[in-house]
Amino acid sequence: MFFNEKEVATRLGLSVKTLQNWRGLGKGPKFHKSGRMVRYRLRDILAWEKSLSTNGGLPE
Template sequence: MERHQEHSITNLLNETRAAEYLGLSVRTLQAWRVRGGGPVFVKLGRAVRYRPDDLNAWINERMAASTSALEVRT
């Protein structure tokens, strides 16, 4: 396994830590996984994990200067 891959695997966040990082509830992340619209995630068997870079990218995609500039997201 490459060193970069090993490093990224050790940095994966479980859904509790990802929710804390985003300031959201675990239930919100769970709902988004079913409906879509949330950050991308990694499924490892039964475990769900999030990469910090993906969470940051998801946050950056939602940057806006005003509410009128926001797209309606489902």
């Protein structure tokens, strides 16, 4: 199951711009890009969320 950046930003309580910035900095959940389309797999989102609980929260 894939999600677009707006859906992921909403799930994480972030703006789309923050999510875009994180991608450029190598932060946030793993993503897949096809042309101009960015998608996130549910398993990658869940893995990243789980890593937050062991690493102390959202990246700065």
